[in-house]
């Protein structure tokens with residue numbers, strides 16, 4: 059069921075999140091606006107996904123993505139957050155993030171400790187890196203979607 063909507067293409071502005079402190083954990087997540095999140099299929103499964111991401115007209119990098127319930131909105135709205143597997147020199151709030159989600163890793167989980175959470179995310183990142191090297195996922199890195207003119211909001215072209 060999680061795979062039904064994949065690959066899923068999405069483009070939108072990076073907005074300020076609600077300060078879960080992802081960056082302090084060493085795993086910053088670029089959040090999409092509520093409007094972009096609303097444009098996702100309402101029946102898309104929450105959980106951890108992977109795919110490709112590009113900021114502005116920059117390079118295309120591997121990413122892991124979480125679709126989860128947003129505590130800021132009392133868990134009635136979803137949040138969509140992308141951790142790009144790349145070290146950026148600066149933050150990129152306000153820039154246009156383009157992503158293609160190509161695969162699903164696991165459902166959302168609660169963890170007993172921050173350490174357990176971080177190690178699960180590190181495993182997700184390793185899994186994403188491996189999967190994305192397979193031809194069926196790798197081919198989407200070169201998709202024309204990433205070379206469309208910047209600024210246009212395009213969902214599921």
Ligand code: ADP
Pocket residue numbers: 072073074075076077078079080081082085086087088089140141142143144145146148149150151
């Ligand atoms: P917020 O709660 O505002 O989303 P985070 O702690 O999740 O704060 O940090 C996210 C921000 O960090 C992004 O919006 C982006 O500007 C910046 N950032 C820097 N490097 C990355 C990266 N590799 N992946 C995602 N965001 C990054």
Ligand code: MG
Pocket residue numbers: 075076080086087088089139
């Ligand atoms: Mg974030």
